[in-house]
Amino acid sequence: MVAFNVLVAVALAYVAFLFAVAFFAERRAAKGRGGWLHSPVVYTLSLSIYCTAWTFYGAVGYAARSGLEYVTIYLGPTLVMVGWWWVLRRLVRIGRTQRLTSVADLISSRFGKSTSLGVIVTLMAVVSATPYIALQLQSVTLSFAVFAEAGGRPWGADELAGGAIWVAIGLAVFTVLFGTRNLDANERHHGIVMAIAVEAAVKLLALVAVGVFVIWGIAGGPAQILTQIETSPIATWQQNGSRWISLIFLSAAAFICLPRMFQVLVVENVDERHLNIAGWAFPAYLMLMSLFVVPIAVVGLRLLPAGANPDLFVLTVPLSQGRDGLAMLSFLGGFSSATSMVIVATIALATMVSNHIVLPIWLAVRKNAKQANMSGDVRYVILLTRRLTIAGVLLLGYLYYRLSGGGAALATIGLVSFTGAVQVLPALIGGIFWRGATRVGAAMGLITGFVVWSWTLFLPSFGSAAIISEITATAGPFGIAWLRPDALFGIDGMDPLVHGIMWSMLLNTAMFFIGSVFSFPTPLERLQGAQFVNVFDYSAGSQPWRTSVANAEDLLIMSQRIIGGREAQGFFQKAAQTQGKDGYLPDVTPEFLEALERELAGSVGAATAHAMIGQLTDGSGLSVEDLIAVADEAAQILEYSNQLEAKSAEQDRTARALQSANEQLTALSVQKDAFLSQISHELRTPMTSIRSFSEILRDSEMSAQEQDRYAGIIHDETLRLTRLLDDLLELSVLADGQVELQAQTGSLSDLIDRAENVVNGGKTGLKVLRVKSEETLTLATDLDRLVQVFINLIANARKYCDAAAPALRIELTRLDEGYVVDFIDNGGGIAAEDQQLIFEKFARLTDEGKAGGAGLGLAICREIMTRLGGGIEYLPGQGGAGFRVSLPDHMILATP
């Protein structure tokens, strides 16, 4: 049997160990070697303050009384965690960008940095947390009493009360030492977080150990335990559907709204990505915590005498089996659950009280507002307030414990407390998802919810006739029956808890909605609303300060008093550097004021920080016009970015055009090279024969007939050379624009006749298909040049058409801008990639100069047509090669 003194010694040693852990973690963090302190594992374990002593002891009692209903308390948070993408991610991001310090700060900050909302939320939080802290004191005291009784010296009421006050004092000392040692710029408590992570591991280990002992040590295995459940008093599934659903909702909402959960979830979060891990790891923790609850309850009900308190089965079952070591571990688990919850809850409440109640009062009491910021150490005031608040909250818890008699079943108080905390839910969820939510709506909802909760759940929780008299409870206040605390609006017969949850949440949400819809928000509210709701869109918000007359030195003095000399100087120096200035005093720009306000808000909350800066800057706050100006700036930025986009699209087009031009140039250059070698060859061949034959003429004796023949050959070759050179010359003359055009008139039909005669010269070969009756068009232009184009086109068809029976179709068509003459042959046509090139100089599609041309014909045609004011282009898709000569209206004298 464990001696009671040994138990106390172990508890003290455990506390000393936690001190060491917290101290070590603080030291490590201070040296900037956070490392594993910032791991997702620590984050996940720190969330386990959700599992308080109520869970540790109370869940088993709950299961012994109501079967499986206890799991709802864990299923709610599980759903919130696995659904972290919905709410928690947004909440954590807002908490980081706005430097939130508590749930009251969130509400106050969202609704225009309102001081009054901060006060309301803080008061509600303190009231609803008090029973819960009482519960923790009670459970630790009861667990001590169990050991005292086992040691043969049962505790009476006096000893229980004495034990409770010692526990309260011990917790206050520990919390003050580590929770308020420093006023961090970002309100993070590495030591505390590390200590509660260790405690989380201890309580899980303890509960699992007891569970394993119960299943394998007593019952004999999982199969046996299931059989025992079937024969136990809680054998069947008898759940009230409304309670099941209400409790899952309640626990899910409480997980987000409880001040202590907000502290570990949002304020102590160092890295958003930790949510990713905690999203499944914390549900796993909860699952393990609740896995063994029913087995322990069933075995306890079977083994222990009928009057035994099921809330303490976790301790009494191992003790009854003589497993003192296991009982000791289990005691430490329960102790850990209670202490970690109380520590975090009191820190969260102390932050809220100091930032939202004491500081605003302190600022208001000082008559000269400007002096208030300068004189007196604000830091000292804040820290003192927090220490006093911690002690005060524990005292309240203790008083509640004494008042309520400490006898009620643990679970009931816990659920009443939860319902009080979740009254923040409509304002919180509305605030982060709905821009239309306003301060008036939030205040109306919060007050309504709080009143309904107090009336239906909190006041009755003190026991019948304690605060609400018996008559009022049964007949309603002033005899108004429909205001009875357990049957509002005359709806009778509901489970009291479901009744309280339903009406408080329903009326709260309704008032919040109505109040928001019918009120108009202040500029700062609208600005904050946009920043909260669109937190993923705007990483940098628009400034709540526009112009300023503040003195940088005054601001520095004030900041030093709040966040400490070193931090404040560092912050100011960095800001000055960013502005390109030396020293500690930056220019007081709106940007700087906003950054400073954020920095201060991390310590004293948004409302106080805003008020303090507002006093120094003579209230040069925000107006609706400023908001509109901000929106205009945003619109201008958008406009500018649209212009940039258009410009870049235009550049893209230019680049594409340049690229295609470049490709064409490259291809031409290749062609030109090929042509140069070609033309050298062409010039060389006639030159060679001219030279040879002239040598023969000079050196040999021959007949006159032979002489004639050789001279004829020389003459022919010279003609060929001349033709080539003529072409080149002609082209260069045309290209330079030095050509003289002679105005002539004539019929199109005649021109085509002329061209056809020149090419065919009476020989057969190319068949030309025309409808002469349609060609009665009189032209006024340089006809010789035009006929040259026609000759070229017909000659090309004759030379290059590869059909067995070459034929050329010549058609005249009327288009909008004039007439076109199409020359279409029945050959293979020209490949698409070559169609671009054929009009270029020196372009030739076949390598061998099979028709003696130099690849200048079409280039000359194009130059001529350009000079004449018409055009020539390749006409694809005609079955053969097709060329279209356009004759605009100004070339036409008369039409048929």
Added chain:
Amino acid sequence: MSLPPSQKAAFLAKDRYRKRRMRDLARAVPVIGGILLMLPLLWSNDTLNSTAIVYVFAVWVLLIVLAAVISRLVSTDSPKAP
């Protein structure tokens, strides 16, 4: 500063599209869980708790596994700690 909603891209590349759908999946998990956990309310009151306990914990494990798998598929872009 990212662009206002009207300027957001209407169509995404394949990998980003996939990421978005994984986020939808992440959002669906609590809905699935809620439905599965309401189902026992349809059971008769004679159902044995030994059955119910197995069901509830099986759903619980399913949710944990789902959340763990999805947490690997979605990634958050976290800004540096202030």
